Amino acid sequence: MVSTVKRGTINMPKILRHLSHRTSNVREVVFQRDAIYDKDYAKFRQDNASKAELSGPPVNFGYETSSTTPASFDKVQDSGTITHRYINTPELTIGGLNVLQTPVISRSGRLERTGARISGECKFYTPSLATIRQLDNFSETTQFDEFESYDKFIDIERAVYTPSDITSTGNQTIFISEGSTYNPGYEVDRIRFKIKTADNLESITLNGQEGGSGVALRWEAVDTCTPTDWLLIDLPIRDITANDTKEVYQNGTGLTFKADPASLDVDKLSGDSNNYLSYLQIATSSSSTIELKDINIYKSAEWSLETIKDYRDEYMQISAVRIRGDRTSRRRTHG
Amino acid sequence: MAKDYLNIIERALMMGLSDKINAVVTGDIHIYGQFPETEDLKFPAIVVQQVSSGFEEKFQGEKITFGSDATSSTGEIYGVSFLVHLVIDKETTIKIDTTGNGTPDTDYKQRRLINWLMLNIANSIMEINWSDYEEEELVITERHLAAWRDIGFIQEVQWYGATAEFDIYFLNKR
Numbered sequence: 180m181v182s183t184v185k186r187g188t189i190n191m192p193k194i195l196r197h198l199s200h201r202t203s204n205v206r207e208v209v210f211q212r213d214a215i216y217d218k219d220y221a222k223f224r225q226d227n228a229s230k231a232e233l234s235g236p237p238v239n240f241g242y243e244t245s246s247t248t249p250a251s252f253d254k255v256q257d258s259g260t261i262t263h264r265y266i267n268t269p270e271l272t273i274g275g276l277n278v279l280q281t282p283v284i285s286r287s288g289r290l291e292r293t294g295a296r297i298s299g300e301c302k303f304y305t306p307s308l309a310t311i312r313q314l315d316n317f318s319e320t321t322q323f324d325e326f327e328s329y330d331k332f333i334d335i336e337r338a339v340y341t342p343s344d345i346t347s348t349g350n351q352t353i354f355i356s357e358g359s360t361y362n363p364g365y366e367v368d369r370i371r372f373k374i375k376t377a378d379n380l381e382s383i384t385l386n387g388q389e390g391g392s393g394v395a396l397r398w399e400a401v402d403t404c405t406p407t408d409w410l411l412i413d414l415p416i417r418d419i420t421a422n423d424t425k426e427v428y429q430n431g432t433g434l435t436f437k438a439d440p441a442s443l444d445v446d447k448l449s450g451d452s453n454n455y456l457s458y459l460q461i462a463t464s465s466s467s468t469i470e471l472k473d474i475n476i477y478k479s480a481e482w483s484l485e486t487i488k489d490y491r492d493e494y495m496q497i498s499a500v501r502i503r504g505d506r507t508s509r510r511r512t513h514g
Numbered sequence: 515m516a517k518d519y520l521n522i523i524e525r526a527l528m529m530g531l532s533d534k535i536n537a538v539v540t541g542d543i544h545i546y547g548q549f550p551e552t553e554d555l556k557f558p559a560i561v562v563q564q565v566s567s568g569f570e571e572k573f574q575g576e577k578i579t580f581g582s583d584a585t586s587s588t589g590e591i592y593g594v595s596f597l598v599h600l601v602i603d604k605e606t607t608i609k610i611d612t613t614g615n616g617t618p619d620t621d622y623k624q625r626r627l628i629n630w631l632m633l634n635i636a637n638s639i640m641e642i643n644w645s646d647y648e649e650e651e652l653v654i655t656e657r658h659l660a661a662w663r664d665i666g667f668i669q670e671v672q673w674y675g676a677t678a679e680f681d682i683y684f685l686n687k688r
Contacts, residue, residue, distance in 0.1 A: 221529050225649050235536025238528050239554060241547025258542045 187492030191306040195277045204281045208303075208332040208482075209274040209371075209413045210317075216243040217265040222254055236261050269426050269433050271323060273316040274371070274411035278332070279304040285336070285480070286501075299501035301482065303332065307492050319431020326487050332499065333413070336480035339366050342459070344474070349466035353459040353474065363450030364443075365510040368479040370459070371413040375470040378463035380404040383436075385416055385476075386460065387443050391453040396443035398425070401435040409472075416476070417445050447514045478507070516688045517650055520567060520594060523682060526647035527596070527639075528562050533647070534638035535560075535631075540609035540618040543631075557606040558631060560598060567594040570683050580687040581651050591655060592686035597677055598639075598659075600631055604672040628674045632662045639680065653685035 199205035219240040224230040237254050251264040283301040305311065308325055317323050340362065342353045356362045364387055374380060384397040398414050401424070410429055414436065421441040426433035448454045459476070463469060482499040489495050524547070532545040544556045548563040570593035578589040608627055609618035622630055636659045644652050660679040667674050 221525070224529060224533065224646050226525065226529070227649075231646075233529055233533045233536075235532045236542045236544055236556075238532045238545050239547065239550065240525060240528065241550060256542050257540050261542075 185307075185309065185492040187307060187490075187494075189493045191304070191494040192277070192310060195279060195306070198279060199277070204279055204283075206278055206280050206334050207274070208276050208278055208334045209272060210276050210323075211273075211331040211333055212271040212322075212327070214247065214270040215268040217246045217248070217250055218242065219244050220263050222252060222263075237263055268322060269435075271320065271428070271433075272413065272426050273320075273323070273428050274413050275315060276305070276311070276317075276332070280334070299480075301499055301501075303482070303484075303495075303497040303499055305495045305497060307494055308489060309492065316428045316431050320428065320433075321431075326484055326495070326497065328484055328487070330484045332482045332484070333369070334480045334482060335371070335475060335477045337366070337478040338475050339478055340456070340476040342474045344470075344472040346468070346470050348468055350463060351461045351469060351471060353461070353471075355456045355458055355476070359452075361450055361452050361455035363454075363511070364445035364448030364456040365450075365514070366478050366507055367445055367456075367476045368417050369413060369415050370474075370476050371411070372474040373409050373411050373472050374406045374461070375409050376405075376463055377407055377467040378405070378465045378469070380406055380410075380412075381462045381464055382460075383412065383414065384460040384462070385443060385456070386458050387445070387448050387454075387456045389442075389444065389447050389454055393457075394442040394444070396441050397439060398436040399439055401437050404429065404434045416443070419443075444514070446510050449511055449514070516686065519592070519652070519684060519686060520564070522648055522650050522652060523594060523654075523684060524562065524564055524596075525649060526644055526652065527642070527682070529647040530642035530644070531560065531562070531635065531638055534641060535634060538611065538618075538634070541607065543608065558600070558602040558608065558627070560600055560631075560635065563597045563599065565595050565597050567592065569593075569686075578685055578687060580685055581653055587687045589685055589687040591683050593681060593683045596680040596682070598635065598680050599675065599677050600628065600635065601673055601675045602627055602631075603674075624674060628665065628676055632665070632676055632678070635659075636662075636678070653687075654682060655685065656683040657681070 195205050219242055220237040222237045223232055236256055247267050247269060249266050251262055254261045280301055280303050284299045286299050311317055340355050345351055380400055382397050382399045384395055386395045396416055396419055412427055414425055419438045419441045421439055423438045424435050427436055448456055480501060483502045484497050484499050486498040487495060528545045535543050543558050546559055546561045549561060569590055571591040573590060576588050576590060577586045580587055604624060607621045607623050610620055610622045610630055611618045612620045639659050644654050658681045662676045662678045665676040
């Protein structure tokens with residue numbers, strides 16, 4: 180089918196490609212939208228199906244449950260049948276989005292009631308929505324339609340550990356601290372890499388030493404993940420508790436990864452001989468060729484989208500604020 | 515462990531209000547917690563917003579008897595305040611029983627509908643039998659719907675609305 184995307188008078192993808200050779204203000208960000216859960220509704224008195232049905236439409240209490248299980252029920256009303264409907268809507272985490280970020284206020288400290296808040300603001304210039312909707316994953320998932328307020332872009336604020344690319348076979352162990360080098364963990368927030376192998380990706384484990392004892396965060400693939408083409412993995416490594424889940428999108432489908440174990444607390448790893456990040460392990464189901472590139476254990480910046488100016492076929496200008504952030508020095512001191 | 519009274523009362527209030535007011539009209543009146551997402555909003559909308567809560571009255575020795583249980587427990591009277599917002603748009607129509615024969619017969623719109631809803635929401639709130647809606651046993655000692663205020667029309671969105679303060683006092687068994 181002939182592409183119906185109009186390129187506009189400004190070829191934004193081409194501009195971004197050219198600019199990226201000259202300035203690091205062109206960023207490859209991860210688009211993130213939080214999961215949307217089912218809402219709490221009552222159809223019966225005492226919210227109990229054995230009691231009388233409430234007159235009127237279902238009562239919407241206005242808060243979400245923790246359920247992501249598809250559900251629906253009908254209620255016959257004066258106005259006809261009202262159907263409460265929920266379809267599974269996990270978080271969206273899609274990488275590979277190139278944007279121009281300028282100008283940026285990276286950090287702006289404010290003393291507030293709850294203490295110091297570090298925030299910032301910036302503008303993103305992105306290709307047109309029609310172009311973005313043609314990109315890998317964006318084009319394939321039905322969950323993405325357009326950017327919305329409160330969506331997030333996750334950027335690499337600072338690349339902390341960038342191991343070399345790897346072409347090898349089977350499981351891989353990548354050392355972060357070797358010999359008498361004891362690299363700290365408190366600086367890092369997330370891990371990102373691209374992987375290609377004919378085997379299933381089974382787990383990604385970041386290991387460390389805390390107080391001289393081994394600790395680990397293992398992201399285990401719950402769904403089968405076979406990255407026969409380059410697959411971008413981007414997962415958090417801070418503030419994770421056991422059994423947390425995250426999604427990695429491949430061809431528009433969310434593949435669930437579960438944290439188990441999650442004893443690694445990166446803030447505790449201050450970078451001495453007893454407290455340090457030691458190595459990264461990437462485990463696959465067999466011993467086929469595995470390629471890893473652009474491995475980056477990084478400090479992230481989370482930008483929350485506020486105002487979206489859509490210049491139709493040309494580009495979008497998005498004002499964003501940094502709502503979370505903390506002082507790295509405090510992370511190290513207080514763990 | 516104390517019961518989760520604030521949630522039980524808020525949910526019972528929303529269920530009771532919806533059940534009572536919808537029983538006497540033809541057309542759907544929608545009840546929401548604070549605040550409905552725009553995708554969910556339908557008119558007429560009644561929004562129940564909890565705005566404050568706290569201890570109202572303590573007893574000697576902080577002892578109470580709760581419901582049918584004659585044994586003494588620790589507790590006091592606790593109060594919770596709601597704002598009840600009522601919103602309709604210019605086109606909202608509800609069929610009302612004006613003859614008293616139990617059959618809604620006349621279409622009410624705009625200010626006429628707001629006036630009817632204000633009084634009938636007040637009536638519904640006073641008539642709620644908590645035991646029909648409570649998910650755990652409650653002892654509600656008082657309920658007061660104070661004056662409706664901010665009755666008006668917002669030109670920009672063509673909405674009519676009004677707000678009332680509503681207080682409930684209940685036994686908080688700890």
